[in-house]
Structures are given as structure tokens and as C-alpha cells.
Ligand SMILES: Nc1ncnc2c1ncn2[C@@H]1O[C@H](COP(=O)(O)OP(=O)(O)OP(=O)(O)O)[C@@H](O)[C@H]1O
């Protein structure tokens with residue numbers, strides 16, 4: 448074969464590959480991106496001068512795909528995969544045959560690799576944008592639902608407040624009038640039930656952001672340490688380890704001290720409850736510009752996307768009947784919202800949940 452013919456043949460292989468890659472990218476399944484990587488690898492392999500002895504590798508965000516296994520130290524060419532101008536993986540070609548050890552790659556082969564890496568980067572950027580948009584939409588829908596629920600809850604809580612106060616008031620009046628033990632015992636049951644109901648209503652009012660707050664400048668660090676110290680027996684009882692990460696002894700913000708403590712307690716209590724023996728709960732507080740960030744992470748089963756839609760709603764619980772009322776996170780959500788902050792739940796790696804509370808300093 449003369450050299451023109453050879454060059455032409457190589458060029459055709461290259462163009463076929465580019466055509467194939469475009470087609471693979473157009474039909475890519477965003478949920479199964481490793482299949483796309485695999486298809487691109489094999490298409491690229493065919494376009495090289497020595498396809499049989501060339502290994503193609505693609506790496507991106509922990510996904511690693513290669514066409515062949517090799518242990519040979521051969522020259523290689525690499526093209527970075529860039530997402531939004533930041534390097535985030537690569538495509539690599541190298542030889543798998545001892546005979547080609549000294550053989551360098553063609554300039555055209557490097558250009559082909561660059562070209563494919565660029566196309567792949569564009570697709571990965573598009574996937575990232577779509578995923579972010581979907582997450583944002585979900586978050587907004589979740590917030591809308593919670594806002595509506597907050598309004599309904601506020602109405603119910605208000606309506607119940609007066610009759611409950613009446614029940615409690617009149618029951619107390621009766622206490623002075625009743626004489627027999629049985630009568631007093633029955634009345635005690637009425638009183639206890641009314642007090643319990645009042646607590647539920649109070650929690651609902653927190654959720655609905657209807658509780659007044661007394662704002663003052665507080666240092667959250669001693670507050671956090673104090674809460675952890677008070678929960679020490681609970682950690683021990685469940686055999687759960689904990690780690691407190693603080694890089695500054697003074698982190699001040701404007702908040703209601705009691706309500707701030709409630710956030711900390713509820714989140715840590717949940718983290719302990721949903722941990723298994725020997726798991727670690729990490730409590731982290733940090734500040735960035737005008738935001739204070741509290742992170743509570745655990746190594747339990749975590750919160751699925753589906754559950755994340757519900758956990759802040761009042762009365763949602765996965766605890767067995769009688770163990771929880773499902774109001775802890777609703778209270779936290781209400782307090783965070785009334786402090787103009789945000790709360791979110793994410794996956795902890797390798798397992799567990801991370802609750803992230805961000806509060807403005809003032
Ligand atoms: N750290 C966590 N890990 C996994 N799931 C969690 C975690 N924290 C909360 N959840 C989920 O969110 C649900 C609601 O939590 P929330 O604190 O509101 O109520 P609860 O803990 O079930 O009951 P209560 O707090 O009233 O005792 C829980 O039942 C659980 O399904």
C-alpha cells in the first residue's frame with residue numbers, strides 16, 4: 448500500500464469513528480453513562496493505526512472503562528475531559544503489545560482523542576445541567592408543599608389552642624372539687640392528655656413558623672458542646688461514636704438560643720436513633736462569609752430521594768408505632784425557616800445521611 452493510500456485509509460477510520468461517536472452521544476442513556484463510555488472506547492479503538500494492540504481507557508468521576516487489560520509500559524496519549532472548563536477525567540490510549548513499545552502515536556490520533564474528549568465533555572456538561580435543574584425543581588416543589596402544609600397547620604393549631612386551654616383550665620378547677628381517688632385519677636388522665644396535645648400543637652406552631660422568637664447574638668460553639676455533653680448518655684446507650692469538628696471557638700449569629708438548641712438536639716437525636724452500634728456521628732460547625740453551617744452526618748441507612756420529599760412534613764415517621772410522632776424534623780424545618788435559613792438532606796459517603804443547616808449570621 449502506498450503512503451497516500453495508507454493516509455487515506457487512516458483518515459476514513461478517523462471520520463468513521465467521529466461519526467460513530469456523534470451517534471453514540473446522541474443516543475446516550477444519561478442513567479447508564481458507563482455504557483456510553485464503553486461504546487466510545489471501542490469505536491475509538493478501531494480508529495487507531497494498530498487497533499488490535501491499542502487499549503483505550505475513559506475515566507470520569509469514579510467511572511472507569513477500558514477496552515483491554517494490559518501491564519505493559521508503553522507510550523500513551525491522553526486527552527483531558529473538561530466540564531465547565533475544569534478537568535474532570537480523561538481518555539487515554541496506549542499499546543498492549545511488546546512489539547509496539549517504542550512506537551509513538553500519530554499526531555492525528557492525538558487530535559482524534561482531543562476531539563472525542565471535547566464532545567464527551569459537552570455531553571457530560573449537559574447531563575450535569577439537566578440533573579441540577581431536576582434537583583432544583585424537586586426542591587422548589589418540596590418547599591411549595593411544605594409552605595402550603597404550614598398554612599393549613601397554622602390554622603388547625605390556632606383553632607385547637609383555645610379549646611385546649613379551656614380543657615386544661617377547667618380540669619385544674621375540677622381538681623380542687625373532686626374528692627375520691629378514682630375521680631382524681633380520671634382527671635389526671637384528662638390533664639395529661641391535654642398537656643400532650645398542647646405539646647403537639649406547640650410543635651405544629653413551630654413548623655408553621657408561628658412561634659415568637661427572642662433574637663440575640665449567640666455563640667453557637669458552647670451551645671453545641673453543651674448539647675453534645677447532655678447527649679453523651681444517649682450516645683453510650685446506643686453504642687454510637689461521635690466526633691465534633693469545630694475550627695473556631697467563636698461562631699456568632701443572631702438567633703433564638705432555645706430554638707437553636709432545639710435544632711441541634713433534634714438532629715443529633717435522629718442521627719443517634721438511625722445509627723447502628725459502632726457507627727460514627729459527625730457534628731460539624733463552620734462559617735463562611737455571612738453564613739453559619741451546621742452539618743450532622745451519620746452512617747445509618749440514609750434518606751432516599753423519595754423519603755426526602757416527606758421527612759419534613761408533620762407526622763411523617765418510619766419509627767414503629769408509639770416510638771415517635773414524626774414532628775422532630777418539622778420543628779427543625781420551621782425554626783430554620785423562621786430564621787431565614789435552609790435545611791437539606793444529602794447522602795453521606797459511603798453510607799448514611801447528612802443534614803445541612805445554613806443560617807444567616809444576622
Ligand atoms: N439521620 C437520619 N437517618 C435516616 N432517616 C432519618 C434521619 N433523620 C430522620 N430520618 C427520617 O425522617 C423521619 C422523620 O424524622 P422526625 O425527626 O421528624 O420524626 P421521628 O424521629 O420519626 O419522630 P420524633 O422526632 O417525633 O420522635 C424519620 O422517621 C426517618 O424516617
Ligand SMILES: [Mg+2]
Pocket residue numbers: 713716717771774775776
Ligand atoms: Mg426525630
